Amino acid sequence: MAKVLMKGNEAIAEAAIRSGCRHYFGYPITPQTEIAAYMAKRMPKIGGTFLQAESEISAINMVYGVSSAGLRVMTSSSSPGVSLKQEGISYLAGCDLPALIVNVQRGGPGLGGIQPSQSDYFQATKGGGHGDYRLIVLAPASVQEMADLTAKAFDLADKYRMPAMLLADGTIGQMMEPVELPEDMRTAVYEKPWAVTGTQGKREHNIVNSLYLVPEQLEKKNIERYERYRLYEQNEVMVEEYMTEDADVCVVAFGIAARVSKNAITAARAKGIKAGLIRPITLYPFPKEAIRKAAGHVKGFVSVELSMGQMIDDIRLAEGCAKPVTLCNRVGGMIPSPDEVLKAIEKMEGGEF
Amino acid sequence: MYTQILIAGFGGQGILFAGKVLAYKGLTEDRQISWLPSYGPEMRGGTANCSVIVSDTPVGSPIVHDPDILIVMNLPSLDKYENDVVKDGFIFVDSTLIERKVERQDVKAVYIPATKMARDLGIPTLANMIILGRVIRETGVVSMDGLKDALAKTVSAKHQDLIEANLKAIEAGYNYGE
Structure with a gap:
């Protein structure tokens, strides 16, 4: 291929x-x-x-x-x-x-x-x-x-x-x-036995509908x-863990933010800072177990996002606020540079959060 | 080797296409590649740039902030990106379109009158390929061998007749000054 x-x-x-x-x-x-x-x-x-x-x-x-x-x-x-x-x-x-x-x-x-x-x-x-x-x-x-x-x-x-x-x-x-x-x-x-494909007179009608006027039925549904x-x-949880085993600082990022973060982690490691990355591939379900596990040994998490801080809530829920979580973000179409992520990693390493 | 390349100029100069040729050439050499265009409400005459990474290890961020190689085909691009180039990096300047010299002393500046050469050769739209030929010569980021295959992949099916002209332009840049 x-x-x-x-x-x-x-x-x-x-x-x-x-x-x-x-x-x-x-x-x-x-x-x-x-x-x-x-x-x-x-x-x-x-x-x-x-x-x-x-x-x-x-x-x-x-x-x-x-x-x-x-x-x-x-x-x-x-x-x-x-x-x-x-x-x-x-x-x-x-x-x-x-x-x-x-x-x-x-x-x-x-x-x-x-x-x-x-x-x-x-x-x-x-x-x-x-x-x-x-x-x-x-x-x-x-x-x-x-x-x-x-x-x-x-x-x-x-x-x-x-x-x-x-x-x-x-x-x-x-x-x-x-x-x-x-x-x-x-x-x-x-198999999709529920599909509306024509009965050809051989079976009951299939009905695809979201209307349930009887509350008991809607609750059951x-x-x-x-x-x-x-x-x-x-x-079905999917997650990539990158250099997390010995990490002191754990970056959490998905999509393009994870790509940028990997550069920052390479740079941090070159400076002797043990940084790692958890990259959620499924955002729902969120990889709670990986976060929980990391919370046992890291100083804290850095959530790198192209938003004002949305995934950071799920990180905090997953680790039960056991460790500090900081946000490294750019918005409006801007993307954080590896340097910006590195600075956030260094701050967390230095106990600044 | 992890080479980060930034190509910048006006829309219509073939900035994105030059990046694609580099990317396809890298691909045929089994290198790791990323190609990222600036996109937006851009048009002929506006600004255009693209980030290309050619590497022997997996590519991290596809966005080039600190290029090893900067190729500029207009003055605003040289003004904007000159200071971003890494120390001992390369800056390639189309000297027909940019009169000023590179101010940095810690990079290798290479000047080539690509736009004039393209006009003289009767291929006025291929200054981008001339400058690319020079880049290959000076940096060896990709090799000249099998360039035709890479071009055949880059050029759309209905424009395959243009491969020869592109090849001629790249060779002119490669051999410039001899």
């Missing part, structure tokens, strides 16, 4: 196709438009559907429809567009439908800017729409992971009947790196759903 150079956005699109996704609905927005452009070129050639909807809201509801029919389907957008999709995402969750939603984040709030950001962490991991629900949330940190986690997201979505979000950012979307893509990225076949979420939480 030869390595090719691809943009992160293109890798998502190609991996989706190789994962058996034949239906894409979207609306252009920087910095994720390459996904739509790629799909527009490829889908017609392989008997798939590419449709540029009249809005993000339409696109997510088209996803709702296709998923109800039991087929792999996706949409992609960037922050303001993902906000528009929240109603549809809540309905997908309420109907226990699998689907892939890609968010190549840009700075906000509002229309914000078009440069990279991670400020949709709360929206993705805590539920941006109404009601009790969670999303599968995966955070790629390389172009290879843009591809691999796209395949993984489809897989997990089908397995747990949950919508999945790939939470990327403008940098990983726009950059090119070598990638290897297996011809077929499907890992398992999932919610509890059942959360039992599934518990299983997902127990079985």
